[in-house]
Amino acid sequence: MKYCRKCLMPSTRPEQVFDAEGICDACHSVEKKKSIDWSQREIEFQELLNKYRSDGSKYDCIIPVSGGKDSVHQALMMRDQYKMNPLCVNHVPCEITEVGAQNLTFLRELGFDLIQVGANRKAYREMVRIGFFKLGDCCWPEHIGIFTAPIRVAVQYKIPLVIWGENSQFEYGGPATKKENHFLDRNWLEQFQMLGHRIEDVVHDGIKLNDIKTFHYPTDEEIRSVGVTGLFLGYFTKWDTNANIQNALKLGWHQNPEGPVENAWNAYENLDCKWIGGLHDYMKFIKYGYSRATDQLCIEVRHGRLSRNEAIDELAKSSEGKVPWRYAPDFMKYLGITEKEFLDNLDRFTNKRIFEVDEKNKLKKDKDGNLIRKFFPQKN
Amino acid sequence: MLRTRVIPVVLIDGYSVVKTIQFGVRRNQGNPITVARIYNTRNVDELILLDIDASEQGRSIDLFTIEDIASECFMPLTIGGGLRSVEDIRAVLEKGADKVVLNTAALENPELVRESSHYFGAQCIVGSVDIKKENDRYYVFSKGQVIDRDPFEWIRKLQDLGAGEIFVNSVDLDGTMTHCDLELISKAVEVSRVPVIYAGGVASPSDFVAPIQKGVSAVAAASIFHFTRWTPDFCKQELQKAGIPVRL
Amino acid sequence: MITVVNLGISNIGSVCKALSFLNIDYHVTDQASEILSAQKIFLPGVGGFTAGVDTMKAKKIFDPLREMALIKKVPFFGICLGMQLMFESGDEGGAREGLGLIKGRVVPLQVDRSRYPVPHMGWNDVQFSEMKMFEGLKPDSCFYFVHSFEADCQDPEARVATTSYGDHAICAAVEKGSIWCAQFHSERSQSVGLQVLKNFAGVPC
Numbered sequence: 001m002k003y004c005r006k007c008l009m010p011s012t013r014p015e016q017v018f019d020a021e022g023i024c025d026a027c028h029s030v031e032k033k034k035s036i037d038w039s040q041r042e043i044e045f046q047e048l049l050n051k052y053r054s055d056g057s058k059y060d061c062i063i064p065v066s067g068g069k070d071s072v073h074q075a076l077m078m079r080d081q082y083k084m085n086p087l088c089v090n091h092v093p094c095e096i097t098e099v100g101a102q103n104l105t106f107l108r109e110l111g112f113d114l115i116q117v118g119a120n121r122k123a124y125r126e127m128v129r130i131g132f133f134k135l136g137d138c139c140w141p142e143h144i145g146i147f148t149a150p151i152r153v154a155v156q157y158k159i160p161l162v163i164w165g166e167n168s169q170f171e172y173g174g175p176a177t178k179k180e181n182h183f184l185d186r187n188w189l190e191q192f193q194m195l196g197h198r199i200e201d202v203v204h205d206g207i208k209l210n211d212i213k214t215f216h217y218p219t220d221e222e223i224r225s226v227g228v229t230g231l232f233l234g235y236f237t238k239w240d241t242n243a244n245i246q247n248a249l250k251l252g253w254h255q256n257p258e259g260p261v262e263n264a265w266n267a268y269e270n271l272d273c274k275w276i277g278g279l280h281d282y283m284k285f286i287k288y289g290y291s292r293a294t295d296q297l298c299i300e301v302r303h304g305r306l307s308r309n310e311a312i313d314e315l316a317k318s319s320e321g322k323v324p325w326r327y328a329p330d331f332m333k334y335l336g337i338t339e340k341e342f343l344d345n346l347d348r349f350t351n352k353r354i355f356e357v358d359e360k361n362k363l364k365k366d367k368d369g370n371l372i373r374k375f376f377p378q379k380n
Numbered sequence: 381m382l383r384t385r386v387i388p389v390v391l392i393d394g395y396s397v398v399k400t401i402q403f404g405v406r407r408n409q410g411n412p413i414t415v416a417r418i419y420n421t422r423n424v425d426e427l428i429l430l431d432i433d434a435s436e437q438g439r440s441i442d443l444f445t446i447e448d449i450a451s452e453c454f455m456p457l458t459i460g461g462g463l464r465s466v467e468d469i470r471a472v473l474e475k476g477a478d479k480v481v482l483n484t485a486a487l488e489n490p491e492l493v494r495e496s497s498h499y500f501g502a503q504c505i506v507g508s509v510d511i512k513k514e515n516d517r518y519y520v521f522s523k524g525q526v527i528d529r530d531p532f533e534w535i536r537k538l539q540d541l542g543a544g545e546i547f548v549n550s551v552d553l554d555g556t557m558t559h560c561d562l563e564l565i566s567k568a569v570e571v572s573r574v575p576v577i578y579a580g581g582v583a584s585p586s587d588f589v590a591p592i593q594k595g596v597s598a599v600a601a602a603s604i605f606h607f608t609r610w611t612p613d614f615c616k617q618e619l620q621k622a623g624i625p626v627r628l
Numbered sequence: 629m630i631t632v633v634n635l636g637i638s639n640i641g642s643v644c645k646a647l648s649f650l651n652i653d654y655h656v657t658d659q660a661s662e663i664l665s666a667q668k669i670f671l672p673g674v675g676g677f678t679a680g681v682d683t684m685k686a687k688k689i690f691d692p693l694r695e696m697a698l699i700k701k702v703p704f705f706g707i708c709l710g711m712q713l714m715f716e717s718g719d720e721g722g723a724r725e726g727l728g729l730i731k732g733r734v735v736p737l738q739v740d741r742s743r744y745p746v747p748h749m750g751w752n753d754v755q756f757s758e759m760k761m762f763e764g765l766k767p768d769s770c771f772y773f774v775h776s777f778e779a780d781c782q783d784p785e786a787r788v789a790t791t792s793y794g795d796h797a798i799c800a801a802v803e804k805g806s807i808w809c810a811q812f813h814s815e816r817s818q819s820v821g822l823q824v825l826k827n828f829a830g831v832p833c
Contacts, residue, residue: 012396014410134421136414191607196418198611204423287411351411352444353395361444382793383751423818425751450645456772456816476641501675503747503774544747575745627751627770
């Protein structure tokens, strides 16, 4: 396991690419962004939007929202800066947190209409079960739903334009063919969000495709008839996460009152669902040996707000790598499983090459039941 | 009736699943255990797991990884990567492999094929050949370059030595998701009396049909399952439409 | 408790993993004394008939296995090579006498080799009679096969399942009282194969 020489990103991250000097793609993206002619992109964006903008009597674009800091930014930008008439669409998470619900209300207080797509809890729970037990990611259905729900609403309401936030493949690094794109389509979703599983695969687990309609991407024909186009706002305008956070907070948006969610470093991300902050991030840790705190600290390093060495100290102090007990009992209850089943499954997904094991290939744990890392970024 | 197999290939670099393009550029696809488990869930016909760095790094594929995968995957598991001796092969079979792939080691020590086939049976030994076309001729490709060996003579020889199955990889089409090399397939099938698996270049479910019609017993693929909407089920449905028996 | 016989040339790993997954108690041995006290015997195997017989003899478990199957009549299940070893004779790699639990000999696959590659490798549907072994399975379920030799079973009543390769019918399974065997790899045949293992585990000792 290697780490980027500029930030803390390890080589185990899916789609990770290092150059010959050992610098990761995301660090290069930040550099590349400095040379982007934003005014040119701005013109390009305006021209595109002119084709879609309505006189105000109808919605002319959809903004997928979680209620997070980025959705606030997207909604405000589109309405106030680009004079569009957005409809916000939220895919209801498995178990919404209090702060998550508050932030959706806050969006409406800011003057945005909101449609919530709530998948039936029976099938949703079974998909979470597949995610947790078969794919090693309890939030698998959520990763799909946040992309399919807005597109389905776009088709139903005949609103052709969907404005996504950043292209994570550019921001965090990804394959060359996909990172320069400014649009999101079905293949993007399948390559990066679905962990190699496809929606049709659920039939092998006894789920009927008809019971999970909100998770189906519309057919090519439906997409064509409405002309649905998904654009990454982050491609056209400079994306400054920190500024977005400060602006949202000033307006009354809520950060997590409990501080960073488990496995994270800051209190601004993954706040809406009880499983996504915490368990989802922890499952990422056991598979790849890094988690949300690393992601967040890498962004701090890339933007020069922390040095690499400072970030390493911060990482050591963070809760990354600790079993997320805050909502674990709720999760076990939600799936109707025992603590042993819960913990055994986590062990099954742990990559034993990157954690300490005994001579029988059994994972070693510390006195609190946490794994012991074999690798940790070293200071330069 | 014997069903035609669609076989996902999972390449690992020791820690992570990777997908190569023309045996070069790589994309990291995550945790091998997760990927293998997904294919088990998908009820696939067989899984080929290869550690593509093992030979060059002078180690052999990690036994614990095989054990972890075999603990939950109840389809045939074919394993390769840095296996150099009968003892290496015995170790992976004990951890849960059903068949082993010999490629580099067979080139360097053909007797290993004979010895292991005698010991574990021909059905256990898959002779793998990476093939690259240069100036209209096919060559065996090994450790990043073509070598002076006729691939079809080598396929014949592998069978004589005791390989029970031949795994043909097109280096030129690997990861390109464009089309299959039907000329290569015909030539490989012509010199084979054991089942042949072809890999390299499938772009869509319909691409599985022609190689089978040319006589291979199975088509293996990776990119199409990592990067597109198509699942192994879709591919088998397409074969079925073409009148080829599959297991659905 | 199932006693899994380790011939040392088998894919013993995949068999054990399947039993563990099903929460079936088992232990692995190649010792005569442990075989002689077994309640249920499982004989997996891949490889050649001759090597299999020679290994059983070298490990001094040939006669104990016969005794357990024929005299003590403990439930006894052989898979692939394990099945073939239960017949009277075979000559893969030199002529040898087998355990002789079932009438018949092991011969090279009787298919037209110019048209059908050997080994017979892959998934094939199995036509079976209603026996304990196949309880809970749909007719014509597919199992995974990989073999170059086949058992020519001379006990028509024992032959409870067949599969066809080309136009040739292969004996796919035998069930005769407490003696079971299967040419297919039950441990590698996904849920249908696991069901067969469960059925064997469910046979009263």
